[in-house]
Amino acid sequence: xxxxxxxxxxxxxxxxxxxxxxxxxxxxxxxxxxxxxxxxxxxxxxxxxxxxxxxxxxxxxxxxxxxxxxxxxxxxxxxxxxxxxxxxxxxxxxxxxxxxxxxxxxxxxxxxxxxxxxxxxxxxxxxxxxxxxxxxxxxxxxxxxxxxxxxxxxxxxxxxxxxxxxxxxxxxxxxxxxxxxxxxxxxxxxxxxxxxxxxxxxxxxxxxxxxxxxxxxxxxxxxxxxxxxxxxxxxxxxxxxxx
Numbered sequence: 258x259x260x261x262x263x264x265x266x267x268x269x270x271x272x273x274x275x276x277x278x279x280x281x282x283x284x285x286x287x288x289x290x291x292x293x294x295x296x297x298x299x300x301x302x303x304x305x306x307x308x309x310x311x312x313x314x315x316x317x318x319x320x321x322x323x324x325x326x327x328x329x330x331x332x333x334x335x336x337x338x339x340x341x342x343x344x345x346x347x348x349x350x351x352x353x354x355x356x357x358x359x360x361x362x363x364x365x366x367x368x369x370x371x372x373x374x375x376x377x378x379x380x381x382x383x384x385x386x387x388x389x390x391x392x393x394x395x396x397x398x399x400x401x402x403x404x405x406x407x408x409x410x411x412x413x414x415x416x417x418x419x420x421x422x423x424x425x426x427x428x429x430x431x432x433x434x435x436x437x438x439x440x441x442x443x444x445x446x447x448x449x450x451x452x453x454x455x456x457x458x459x460x461x462x463x464x465x466x467x468x469x470x471x472x473x474x475x476x477x478x479x480x481x482x483x484x485x486x487x488x489x490x491x492x493x494x495x496x497x498x499x500x
Contacts, residue, residue, distance in 0.1 A: 263477035265430035267311035268304060269452065271444055272297065274436030274460030287331040292462035294339050301352060301386060303466045307473065311385045311426045315444045319359065319393035333367060336390070340370040344377055351383025357422045358392030359400075385426055394446030397422050423448055431476045435461045435468075453479050 272293055279289030297314060304312050317332060347354065356371040363371075371390075401420035405412050418424065429445060432452040439456050441449065455472045457464065480487060 264308045264473065265453075265476055266309070267313065267427055267429045268309050268431045268433065268472075269313040269315075269429035269445055269449065270300070270432075271315045271434040271436075271442060272461040272464075273434055273438055273442075275462060277436065278460040278462045286328055287335070289462060290332060290335055294335065294343070296462050296464050298343065299465065300469060301347065301384065302350070303469050305350060305352075305384050307469075309384065311387070311429075313357075313387035313389065313423065313426070313429060313445070315389050315392070315442075317358075317390045317392070318443060319391055319396055320443065322362075322391075333364065337367055337370055340374050344374045347386070348378045348381060351381045352378060353381040353383075353385045354378045355385065355387045355425065356390050357387050358390045359396060360391070362391065387423060387426065389444070392422070392444075394441075394443045397445075398447055418447070421447055428452065430481075431455060431472065433457060433472050435459050435464050451481070453481065 275289035275293040276286040277289070278292060279286050282288075300314075301312060316336075321332075322329060344354065354374050354377075356375065360368050360371070398417070398421075400422070401417050402412055404420045405416055410416055423445070428448045428450070429452045432441075432445070432449050433455045434440075434442075435457045437456070437458045437460075445452075453476050455475055457468055457472060459465075459468045
């Protein structure tokens with residue numbers, strides 16, 4: 258395994274392509290989602306090995322409720338099953354789980370499972386895994402603003418940022434979308450203001466260590482300026498290295 262020394266602290270991924278992966282193999286779409294769980298397991302381990310400290314994945318968007326009822330029902334069952342099977346092993350690997358999104362509308366069983374998984378892994382510090390479930394970027398901004406309004410607080414960039422659903426982690430350094438699509442799809446709209454974007458042609462079930470490394474190497478070649486000039490960034494980097 259050869260990975261650049263410039264590793265993003267926080268990687269966010271839109272795990273796209275499960276359904277198309279299954280369709281290409283004449284399988285039901287849910288079979289693709291099951292393979293997607295395996296791909297996520299691999300990705301978590303690979304991120305730990307490479308030194309990524311935060312991984313945020315888009316598992317189910319607020320718009321996904323519009324999918325066929327049998328697919329939505331299957332996804333809910335898959336989540337409940339995955340919680341039972343995956344949480345113990347994730348905890349052993351030092352993964353701290355957070356489920357980010359609107360809890361209303363979820364079944365009592367699923368909602369309770371999310372809380373139990375978060376509590377069972379709260380002490381872990383090796384990797385923070387944020388699973389965005391029933392989540393939308395616009396929902397996140399709206400709920401943060403609603404919190405501030407209810408408390409009578411002024412709405413500023415700082416106060417809004419502190420009320421966001423991902424306020425417990427820094428913004429993503431690298432945003433990856435698999436499946437060959439080139440859009441953000443209402444994911445982390447506030448948090449990805451300065452994220453580096455990488456679009457992978459791999460369908461999510463096929464996203465392996467090599468595909469992750471391709472994204473990490475591409476990220477390492479970028480110059481992150483945050484509004485500064487290239488000369489300013491290079492001067493700052495040189496000062497940091499001397500220090």
